[in-house]
Amino acid sequence: xxxxxxxxxxxxxxxxxxxxxxxxxxxxxxxxxxxxxxxxxxxxxxxxxxxxxxxxxxxxxxxxxxxxxxxxxxxxxxxxxxxxxxxxxxxxxxxxxxxxxxxxxxxxxxxxxxxxxxxxxxxxxxxxxxxxxxxxxxxxxxxxxxxxxxxxxxxxxxxxxxxxxxxxxx
Amino acid sequence: xxxxxxxxxxxxxxxxxxxxxxxxxxxxxxxxxxxxxxxxxxxxxxxxxxxxxxxxxxxxxxxxxxxxxxxxxxxxxxxxxxxxxxxxxxxxxxxxxxxxxxxxxxxxxxxxxxxxxxxxxxxxxxxxxxxxxxxxxxxxxxxxxxxxxxxxxxxxxxxxxxxxxxxxxxxxxxxxxxxxxxxxxxx
Numbered sequence: 185x186x187x188x189x190x191x192x193x194x195x196x197x198x199x200x201x202x203x204x205x206x207x208x209x210x211x212x213x214x215x216x217x218x219x220x221x222x223x224x225x226x227x228x229x230x231x232x233x234x235x236x237x238x239x240x241x242x243x244x245x246x247x248x249x250x251x252x253x254x255x256x257x258x259x260x261x262x263x264x265x266x267x268x269x270x271x272x273x274x275x276x277x278x279x280x281x282x283x284x285x286x287x288x289x290x291x292x293x294x295x296x297x298x299x300x301x302x303x304x305x306x307x308x309x310x311x312x313x314x315x316x317x318x319x320x321x322x323x324x325x326x327x328x329x330x331x332x333x334x335x336x337x338x339x340x341x342x343x344x345x346x347x348x349x350x351x352x353x354x
Numbered sequence: 355x356x357x358x359x360x361x362x363x364x365x366x367x368x369x370x371x372x373x374x375x376x377x378x379x380x381x382x383x384x385x386x387x388x389x390x391x392x393x394x395x396x397x398x399x400x401x402x403x404x405x406x407x408x409x410x411x412x413x414x415x416x417x418x419x420x421x422x423x424x425x426x427x428x429x430x431x432x433x434x435x436x437x438x439x440x441x442x443x444x445x446x447x448x449x450x451x452x453x454x455x456x457x458x459x460x461x462x463x464x465x466x467x468x469x470x471x472x473x474x475x476x477x478x479x480x481x482x483x484x485x486x487x488x489x490x491x492x493x494x495x496x497x498x499x500x501x502x503x504x505x506x507x508x509x510x511x512x513x514x515x516x517x518x519x520x521x522x523x524x525x526x527x528x529x530x531x532x533x534x535x536x537x538x539x540x541x
Contacts, residue, residue, distance in 0.1 A: 196533075198380075202413075207420070212372070222478045264378035266464035269465040279468045303480075306452055307448070307456065309440075312444065318457040327430055331438050334435075337442070338442025340446060
């Protein structure tokens with residue numbers, strides 16, 4: 185079982201296994217996805233403070249704040265990644281990624297602002313589009329949906345433009 | 355499908371198992387790292403594209419086979435041009451700032467990357483809450499613009515089963531040629 189402890193797999197091997205996991209999801213419940221879970225969790229947290237307000241918002245009526253299949257899937261990603269990292273000795277507490285530090289320095293505050301603002305923009309985009317790289321990109325892409333491939337193209341356009349701007353001249 | 359699979363508790367357990375496997379592979383494929391994901395958008399590291407497109411090829415062949423065999427049905431998301439184009443572009447901008455997507459960001463926390471939690475996950479939860487406040491103002495205009503329903507590339511071309519396999523074969527061939535090109539360039 186050396187491959188379980190191996191530090192990294194070839195991206196093609198990883199892609200094949202993700203493809204097989206997508207069959208499993210498709211045959212047991214439904215295609216893979218992740219971003220709806222952030223809506224449900226935001227709703228679950230807000231419900232503690234303003235339960236009446238949550239009931240009045242059409243978005244939370246459509247996407248009820250509750251723990252469902254996808255919520256457990258996202259929880260599973262956390263555990264699976266942790267176990268894989270521990271097996272290969274790659275688990276490491278780190279706030280500022282190496283590539284970021286080389287470009288923007290070791291400031292945690294700077295990194296936090298970019299990640300926080302980026303997170304807000306990313307989830308708003310994903311929920312507008314109706315999916316993230318997992319739901320639209322992988323599940324949509326493999327079902328040959330027009331929405332999935334259009335999302336992938338726009339996602340890469342926005343992503344490449346932003347990364348090229350952030351790392352201009354590097 | 356056995357009834358216990360489709361029960362509420364069965365679905366939750368299957369969700370956890372599926373997620374565990376996915377998180378495990380995400381970590382092994384290195385797509386839970388900022389450097390790899392932003393490296394992709396800088397066009398310097400093609401790990402993410404290789405993982406995604408390989409998964410699409412394998413997933414596509416299986417899912418269309420199961421669909422045609424009547425074991426499972428496709429589950430297609432609707433195409434709304436305004437929503438998908440604006441949402442996709444915005445997502446790309448946010449992704450390159452954050453350096454993770456919703457699924458891989460959670461995987462990054464599993465590897466100990468705390469920026470993915472204090473920045474990424476908290477930002478995404480705040481963003482989801484903000485979006486819920488404005489959704490009803492957008493749903494009848496921007497989000498409804500260019501609505502074509504649940505269409506796929508084969509359905510647009512008028513190809514049903516078994517002719518959609520022509521498209522599947524073309525997509526597989528195109529992706530394999532693209533990979534050959536990447537490897538030749540040493541990317």
